[in-house]
Amino acid sequence: MMEFRKDESGTVSAMFEPIEVDLLRNVASQLLQLLGAVDTDDAVMLAQPAIRRLLPDAYPDDPEAAAEFRRFTADGLLEGKLANATAVLGALGDDERDTSGEPAGFSAQDSVHDPLPVPIVLDEQQVQSWLRTLTDLRLVLADRLNVDPQGRPHLDDEESHVVNEIYNWLGMVQESLVYAIDI
Template sequence: MEFRREDTGTVSAMFEPIEVDLLRNVTSQLLQLLGAVDIDDDAMLAQPAVRRLLPDAYPDDPEAAAEFRRFTADGLLERKLANAATVLAALGDDEQSTGQTDASVHDPLPVPIVLDEQQVQSWLRTLTDLRLVVADRLQIDPHGTPHLDDEESYVVNDIYNWLGMVQESLVYAIDA
């Protein structure tokens, strides 16, 4: 998978079906997380993944941070939800992964993804949000060091790195 800029101004890539399924799955989970956020619930806002997605604007001033959040959190959540929905729409229909276990259901051919300028921005923002949530799960510190080291974390770390690769490829394509 590598994004490239087309003569039409769009950016495109060919994803393997399993990559589309993975991206669809994690983006759906992000939508569920964001949809459950209640900005008036301090306990919810204190959850580490939510704090990464909605960080304090003034970390050293809780009163100013709360005031800023009161005026901006709803709009920020709406934009994050819209961005994630844009990613899901670009990935196409989810009919093939409706729980059927027959391997012939999945098309082995790569899936073309074509993004216009607005969709590219939604993808970049959503990939960032996905990486923030996964980084929280891996307990990655500000220096990029994961502190979770169990069998499951290896798979999650691979997903984190793959999301970074997708994001990097998209950035290179729009900078070309």
């Protein structure tokens, strides 16, 4: 498990396994696709549970005030979320896969694949983008897992176990990043 550390210059860094980078790249790309498809004028789309978690009502007990507030803030909030997820992808570097989906230079005959860890170095602004995107990712996954307010998932099938592992891993990444900047 990687651990973020802050250096004297103020940057925060960690060494990620290539599979971790691939996972982060994959989920951040999926978040970008989800956010890019949001139409803030489409009430049906905004009512979807995952979108409601990402763009919650400011006034849950007053639909008229919530709609008015959303009219003025949703586009800006959405743009910020898109920019943050894009910054995460940028910090992860280029995807070094060829069109077959295999890592560059990798063939099916290669029985040993021992890639080196990938250094991730974040400045102060990138740290904030990462923290916000990790929160957004966990919100979407929490919705998918039907996580209750106490943090317990209420789905128990094979796919949910995998999603829950990703949810928990993203939480560990986020926690490590928070601890690193809190020093």
